[in-house]
Amino acid sequence: MRLILALLILAAANALAQTTATLSIDALHPTAQISPTLYGIMSEEINHSYDGGLYAELIANRTFQNNRRRSLERWILVEKGASEAAISLDTTTGPSAALPNSLKLVVTSADAHSLAGFLNTGYWGIALHPSTTYIGSFYARSDTPGLGPITVRLVNNQTGAVAASATVPVLENSWRPNFFTLKTAAALQTSADNHIEFLVAHPGTAWFSLLSLFPPTWHDQPNGFRPDLMEKLAALHPKFLRFPGGNYLEGQRLEDHYDWKKTIGFLVDRPTHPTPWMYRSSDGMGLLEFLTWCEDLHMEPLLAVFSGYALNHDHINAGKDLEPFVQDALEEIEYITGSTDTRWGAERARFGHPAPFPLHYIEIGNEEYHDPSGTYDARFAQFYNAIKKAHPQLQIIASAPVTSVRPDIIDDNDHAANRHFYRTAEQFFLDVHRYDSYDRSGPKILVGEWATREGTPTTNLGAALADAAWMTGLERNSDLVVMASYAPLFVNLSPFAMQWEADLIGFDALSSYGSPSYYAQVMFSNHLGDQILASTLDTTNPRLFESVTADSKTGRLHIKLVNASSIPQPVDLKIAGAPRIRPAMTITTLTGKTTKDTNSITEPTHIVPTVTHTNTAAASFRHLVPAYSIQVLDIDRTP
Numbered sequence: 001m002r003l004i005l006a007l008l009i010l011a012a013a014n015a016l017a018q019t020t021a022t023l024s025i026d027a028l029h030p031t032a033q034i035s036p037t038l039y040g041i042m043s044e045e046i047n048h049s050y051d052g053g054l055y056a057e058l059i060a061n062r063t064f065q066n067n068r069r070r071s072l073e074r075w076i077l078v079e080k081g082a083s084e085a086a087i088s089l090d091t092t093t094g095p096s097a098a099l100p101n102s103l104k105l106v107v108t109s110a111d112a113h114s115l116a117g118f119l120n121t122g123y124w125g126i127a128l129h130p131s132t133t134y135i136g137s138f139y140a141r142s143d144t145p146g147l148g149p150i151t152v153r154l155v156n157n158q159t160g161a162v163a164a165s166a167t168v169p170v171l172e173n174s175w176r177p178n179f180f181t182l183k184t185a186a187a188l189q190t191s192a193d194n195h196i197e198f199l200v201a202h203p204g205t206a207w208f209s210l211l212s213l214f215p216p217t218w219h220d221q222p223n224g225f226r227p228d229l230m231e232k233l234a235a236l237h238p239k240f241l242r243f244p245g246g247n248y249l250e251g252q253r254l255e256d257h258y259d260w261k262k263t264i265g266f267l268v269d270r271p272t273h274p275t276p277w278m279y280r281s282s283d284g285m286g287l288l289e290f291l292t293w294c295e296d297l298h299m300e301p302l303l304a305v306f307s308g309y310a311l312n313h314d315h316i317n318a319g320k321d322l323e324p325f326v327q328d329a330l331e332e333i334e335y336i337t338g339s340t341d342t343r344w345g346a347e348r349a350r351f352g353h354p355a356p357f358p359l360h361y362i363e364i365g366n367e368e369y370h371d372p373s374g375t376y377d378a379r380f381a382q383f384y385n386a387i388k389k390a391h392p393q394l395q396i397i398a399s400a401p402v403t404s405v406r407p408d409i410i411d412d413n414d415h416a417a418n419r420h421f422y423r424t425a426e427q428f429f430l431d432v433h434r435y436d437s438y439d440r441s442g443p444k445i446l447v448g449e450w451a452t453r454e455g456t457p458t459t460n461l462g463a464a465l466a467d468a469a470w471m472t473g474l475e476r477n478s479d480l481v482v483m484a485s486y487a488p489l490f491v492n493l494s495p496f497a498m499q500w501e502a503d504l505i506g507f508d509a510l511s512s513y514g515s516p517s518y519y520a521q522v523m524f525s526n527h528l529g530d531q532i533l534a535s536t537l538d539t540t541n542p543r544l545f546e547s548v549t550a551d552s553k554t555g556r557l558h559i560k561l562v563n564a565s566s567i568p569q570p571v572d573l574k575i576a577g578a579p580r581i582r583p584a585m586t587i588t589t590l591t592g593k594t595t596k597d598t599n600s601i602t603e604p605t606h607i608v609p610t611v612t613h614t615n616t617a618a619a620s621f622r623h624l625v626p627a628y629s630i631q632v633l634d635i636d637r638t639p
């Protein structure tokens with residue numbers, strides 16, 4: 001019985017496999033230019049994307065600002081030998097007006113053999129590598145002249161072995177910054193199972209805040225980024241960064257919105273703020289850091305500005321009440337683009353960046369179609385008019401439909417669901433032709449957030465197939481869809497770190513990996529060119545998708561084929577208008593056995609693109625697209 005069933009399934013599979021599809025391409029007449037900003041990334045503080053993620057700081061809860069709950073979270077008292085001590089949150093003294101809190105250490109008994117103090121567990125561990133220098137600092141004050149020095153050391157959680165140690169001389173009576181360097185030995189085994197200790201050998205009292213430790217960062221930038229994550233982003237070649245949110249822009253309450261002025265300047269002057277994602281942002285990743293991130297990866301900033309609407313549905317009415325927020329947006333633009341003789345341009349220069357940043361895109365708010373008050377139209381118009389008056393060259397993006405003024409770009413949404421495009425694979429397959437018939441006379445389109453949400457914590461091959469299928473539609477219509485950014489970008493895999501399942505890149509304290517969806521993004525953005533070619537697909541397979549683009553400078557064709565079905569698909573390619581096709585063809589393939597196949601922190605490269613070369617390309621040739629696969633065929637033409 002089983003054998004008969006298997007034979008029947010095989011016969012059915014063969015029958016479908018034998019139905020050859022035809023892809024006809026007109027290589028002579030490009031239909032439109034591809035938007036040079038088509039593929040970007042969207043990011044916000046969610047899933048510990050920055051704190052405990054991209055932002056390379058190793059000490060968690062470094063400023064004790066979350067005094068509403070678990071204020072000393074991740075800090076633990078240390079009493080070695082016969083020492084006696086206590087730690088507590090002190091809300092009466094801190095290193096600055098922005099950081100009024102501190103950790104108070106009271107040591108009643110300690111000596112050189114019985115040290116006392118506290119430790120920090122890091123963001124789910126502290127990753128240490130051999131022969132590596134870690135740069136540290138902290139603010140402190142003490143009313144006990146003989147309390148110091150402070151011994152700072154990196155210690156393995158399991159063995160107690162000290163990986164590196166340094167001392168900081170005597171503390172002063174008033175708040176002062178202190179600096180130290182920790183260097184690990186060549187023999188150290190790489191591990192994240194470590195913590196950092198701050199210890200004293202004498203009784204007394206001291207207060208601490210802004211305790212910080214940085215590993216080597218991307219391009220050795222101070223206050224910088226984690227290199228492995230930056231490398232993964234660089235491989236995407238993203239053309240823009242949509243930031244700072246997302247819900248992170250709006251805040252749960254109006255007063256919690258992303259207030260850019262509180263995220264610039266010295267770290268000691270940044271008050272930190274609550275995010276809507278259950279934890280507080282250190283704001284070490286402030287506006288200037290976002291901008292240098294853009295600069296490092298050659299991304300256009302797509303700046304979202306707070307529009308006077310919060311997630312709890314509170315809003316600020318257009319008119320006089322909204323004026324300060326419009327002014328804030330104008331000053332933010334000046335901070336980014338102003339010359340050094342402007343107030344905010346000078347402020348930017350004071351912190352190391354005299355050159356203005358490029359800025360072409362401003363989005364007003366986020367997901368404003370959720371606002372039940374119906375005030376977005378008027379609020380948008382107020383921002384639009386003020387920004388256009390001062391900066392007519394800027395492209396203004398509406399985050400929901402408006403009628404009072406015409407936006408340059410609209411952040412499109414899934415109208416049926418009234419939200420960004422977070423969908424199942426099936427929904428995306430059915431919507432591949434969404435933009436084919438969109439009105440070309442309206443505003444251009446940003447797809448500000450989208451993802452196939454299948455697989456957790458990161459997406460699986462089934463999600464990647466649906467992503468790729470939908471991207472063929474974005475590419476074919478990129479005269480209209482000028483920007484698209486997958487979201488969310490990151491997830492920290494540690495316990496309780498994730499708020500949003502199905503993300504693009506997963507990481508823990510030590511390492512990171514890309515999901516199959518990540519590799520689909522890499523493939524699409526790295527094989528794009530600048531022209532859309534007309535193509536027609538004749539097939540009986542409802543899970544076969546295509547797009548064809550070309551590079552006008554090299555003549556190279558990029559043929560993308562997505563076979564989301566469980567059986568191989570033969571395709572007859574007929575390339576008209578390009579008789580001098582070279583036979584050499586490079587095939588990049590992402591595939592797996594089932595749609596559930598995926599990558600993980602322990603198996604980071606289970607599903608990755610492979611590259612093969614054939615000599616089978618011609619003006620007319622047959623090609624077999626494997627089951628469950630995304631392929632890019634790169635074919636050259638003789639000029």
Ligand code: AHR
Pocket residue numbers: 044046245246247248366367419420449487488500
């Ligand atoms: O990407 C996660 C969230 O989804 C974003 O913050 C929000 O804009 C959307 O609803």
